Amino acid sequence: METATSVAISISCSPVSFTGHASYTAFGQPSKELRDPFEEHED
Incomplete structure (x- = not known):
């Protein structure tokens, strides 16, 4: 695999994993x- 492909996959996986973690939390x-x-603080 080329370096650019590896970097693109890594960058695109980051927001997906962050969204999954935020939804789970x-x-x-x-x-x-x-x-x-x-x-x-309700009255």
Whole structure:
């Protein structure tokens, strides 16, 4: 494989993996540990 192809694959995988990790953090198991600051300060 050429160097340019390897670099292009690496760059294109980065946003996909970041999006997957962000979705897992927001909606997966770790989301139960997140706090809601608006809910803490309701009147």
